[in-house]
Amino acid sequence: MNLVLGIETSCDETSCAVVERGRKILSHLVSSSLEFHKKFGGIIPEAASRYHLEYIIPLLDATLKKAGVEFKDLDGVAVTYTPGLLGALLIGLNVAKAISFSFRIPLIPINHLLAHLYASFMVKDSLPKLPAIGFVISGGHTELFYIKEFNDAELLGKTRDDACGEAFDKVAKILGLGFPGGPFIEKWAKQGKDKIPFKCARLKNSLDFSFSGIKTAVLYYVKKIAPNDKQLTGNEIADICASFQEKIVEVLVEKAQQACIMKRVKSLILGGGVVANTLLRKRMEEMAKKEAIKVFFPPFELCMDNAAMVAGLGYRLYKLEKIKSDYSLEPKPVSEI
Numbered sequence: 001m002n003l004v005l006g007i008e009t010s011c012d013e014t015s016c017a018v019v020e021r022g023r024k025i026l027s028h029l030v031s032s033s034l035e036f037h038k039k040f041g042g043i044i045p046e047a048a049s050r051y052h053l054e055y056i057i058p059l060l061d062a063t064l065k066k067a068g069v070e071f072k073d074l075d076g077v078a079v080t081y082t083p084g085l086l087g088a089l090l091i092g093l094n095v096a097k098a099i100s101f102s103f104r105i106p107l108i109p110i111n112h113l114l115a116h117l118y119a120s121f122m123v124k125d126s127l128p129k130l131p132a133i134g135f136v137i138s139g140g141h142t143e144l145f146y147i148k149e150f151n152d153a154e155l156l157g158k159t160r161d162d163a164c165g166e167a168f169d170k171v172a173k174i175l176g177l178g179f180p181g182g183p184f185i186e187k188w189a190k191q192g193k194d195k196i197p198f199k200c201a202r203l204k205n206s207l208d209f210s211f212s213g214i215k216t217a218v219l220y221y222v223k224k225i226a227p228n229d230k231q232l233t234g235n236e237i238a239d240i241c242a243s244f245q246e247k248i249v250e251v252l253v254e255k256a257q258q259a260c261i262m263k264r265v266k267s268l269i270l271g272g273g274v275v276a277n278t279l280l281r282k283r284m285e286e287m288a289k290k291e292a293i294k295v296f297f298p299p300f301e302l303c304m305d306n307a308a309m310v311a312g313l314g315y316r317l318y319k320l321e322k323i324k325s326d327y328s329l330e331p332k333p334v335s336e337i
């Protein structure tokens with residue numbers, strides 16, 4: 001096993017990549033349909049599937065060409081089969097099955113959440129040590145894992161309602177900011193003060209999360225200070241963003257810390273779109289320093305959904321155990337870990 005082709009179609013990004021020995025990216029292309037979905041304020045699953053269908057083959061050709069390889073040079077094909085949108089996953093999985101079957105190379109099924117965490121293993125100079133706590137914080141997920149190895153991960157906690165990024169998106173919508181909401185909230189928060197006492201649920205004695213309460217608290221607060229659809233002032237928006245962001249980050253850092261202490265690990269690996277948040281990075285670093293933990297963030301270009309992390313993880317999993325191609329494999333919208 002040397003060259004692995006990665007395919008990712010779980011949400012709105014169509015992506016293909018060729019990766020050598022799990023870490024060296026020879027080529028990596030992403031085509032996103034996010035612009036299309038923006039006007040609806042969320043991803044339209046049927047439209048995302050149609051985009052994948054239109055783009056996957058040209059993208060695949062371009063990826064191989066850029067890497068300077070042909071199908072016959074590939075040693076395996078890794079593909080996201082869970083979790084994600086059913087129709088979207090189906091397209092990537094079927095393309096991968098066809099390549100695996102035609103060129104008689106192993107089909108390596110990938111869990112998208114673990115792929116996000118593997119992204120930190122593709123940084124040149126630093127390699128996280130296992131076991132580690134893995135924390136995926138994205139638009140669809142808020143999950144804490146104990147990772148002994150990438151084929152031996154245990155779910156420690158997850159959201160009971162909205163995903164963390166989803167809460168950012170919904171609050172941005174309440175405030176009339178754009179989609180996706182995270183970057184807008186972060187930008188506004190920089191000009192505001194954390195002075196509104198919003199509360200984010202802590203769920204004692206559990207590593208689960210709940211973000212729907214704080215989202216509703218923001219909604220009621222806005223209704224109170226701006227009744228009858230009165231316009232919020234810039235200062236009001238900035239303070240709401242700063243207060244909301246602060247409370248969310250506080251809980252994320254607290255639970256990550258608890259998980260590391262509970263499992264006595266010294267590595268914390270973060271992944272997913274919300275990890276782009278500067279305050280979150282800063283607070284995680286501060287906590288890690290205090291606890292003598294090393295915290296790993298994915299390289300910026302691998303923070304969003306991409307096939308490089310999928311190919312990389314495919315190589316690692318195949319090295320751990322020789323996976324037998326299973327052409328009856330179905331896409332699974334909900335992760336089984």
Ligand code: KG4
Nearest residue numbers: 138139140165180181182183272273274277
């Ligand atoms: O991982 P991702 O690209 O897509 C999936 O959900 O798989 O994550 C997108 C999410 C969105 O909800 C977006 O609002 C959030 O990540 N996000 C952020 C920031 N940048 C993106 N949330 C907070 N602060 C940010 N700077």
Ligand code: ZN
Nearest residue numbers: 116138304305
């Ligand atoms: Zn993702």
